Amino acid sequence: MSTLLLITGTGRSGTSTLSGTFDHLGLHVPGPYLGANPSNPKGFFESRWAVNFHKRITSVAGINDFDSRPEAFALAQAAITDDLRAELREFLTRESEKHDQVVIKDPRSVWAQGVWQEAAEQVGLQIVYISMLRHPAEVIGSRTTYYARPADEGAQRAYETFNVARWINSSVVSERETRGRRRAFVSYPDLLTDWRTVLVGLGEDLGLTYDAEVAGGEASPVDDFIDPGLRRHQGTWDDLGVPEQLRSIAEAVWEDLLGVQAGHGVDAKASADLDVQAERYRALFTMAADIAHDAVETERRRLRELSKKQRRGDRQAPDRAKNTGAPTPAANRHAGADALPVGDVRGRDLFRVVVSRARRRALAELTGLRARRR
DSSP: OOEEEEEEOOTTSSHHHHHHHHHHTTOBOOSOBOOOBTTBTTOOOOBHHHHHHHHHHHHHHTOOTTOOOTTHHHHHHHHOOHHHHHHHHHHHHHHHSSOSEEEEEOGGGGGSHHHHHHHHHHTTOEEEEEEEEOOHHHHHHHHHHHHOOOSSHHHHHHHHHHHHHHHHHHHHHHHHHHTTSSEEEEEHHHHHHOHHHHHHHHHHHHOOOOSSOTTTTOOOHHHHHOOGGGOOOOOOGGGSOOOHHHHHHHHHHHHHHHHHHHTTTOOHHHHHHHHHHHHHHHHHHHHHHHHTHHHHHHHHHHHHHHHHHHHHHHHHHHHHHHHHOOOOHHHHOOOSGGGSOHHHHTTSOHHHHHHHHHHHHHHHHHHHHHHHHO
């Protein structure tokens, strides 16, 4: 029976390195891929089809790709339609027609692991899972460097905090949804320093085969592909301004995941404690949302008023356009949830929209200040 290998794990945890390693060892990683960039100079080895598939789910569900809300998983499940399931079966049938080991890597698959399992079984594939492990302090340090431009210390602290929350939520969901399945957990530092031992272990645990003998030490393209220097962030909690309660949960989740890794994917005690940590996180998240209620509602009201003004302007715009020939506001409106008034966003991630806009305002003010100083 052919095998579908689903690589998951939070972003910046080494999923691209492992996917690229499998590609160099003869496993089929369907293209076209997302292109390389400074954050990932060796390339992502991430199927555009899979990324678009998962983004369609998150878009309809109104969740972030790596959402921190405990209810995000349920929202994602409600967004998965029979049409999406059928498209996934067609994709797997096509990609496995001439290949007996198909590799799909996308951290967003955390919201759809059961769907992949169901589709794989229906087209005659056995599915196995690999979760990449990298300490959350390193993950957040890497994300901050490549994906964020905090305007000030407060903005940076906020970015670090909600990204640790996202790491916790994604980690507990991924472990829970693959529990009882054939799976492995791989340490990113281990992969960088001794990839041959890691690959031998994966072959034994998951029944994978390679084009080359990885245990014998013969030269391999993987030797040039894997660069230990890619681990450019080795930070600790001391480098992050994360609240102690959140840090405590993240560290407990990390220790539990290491336990599951040591047990070759099975550790009943660690899995049970991960359920406990998930409930601790849910309680903390709920408390934080309750505390922030007035701040969020104030911002929501402000943006709702702006939305009303915008609508009034839109209704008057056609008459003005007739007189001036100018384009209407709708013609200049950017697409996407981030450009919508918060009052219109509804199920989308309100916190993401509010924080994004606050960051842009702060950046604009900073740019204006610098210009005046000149």
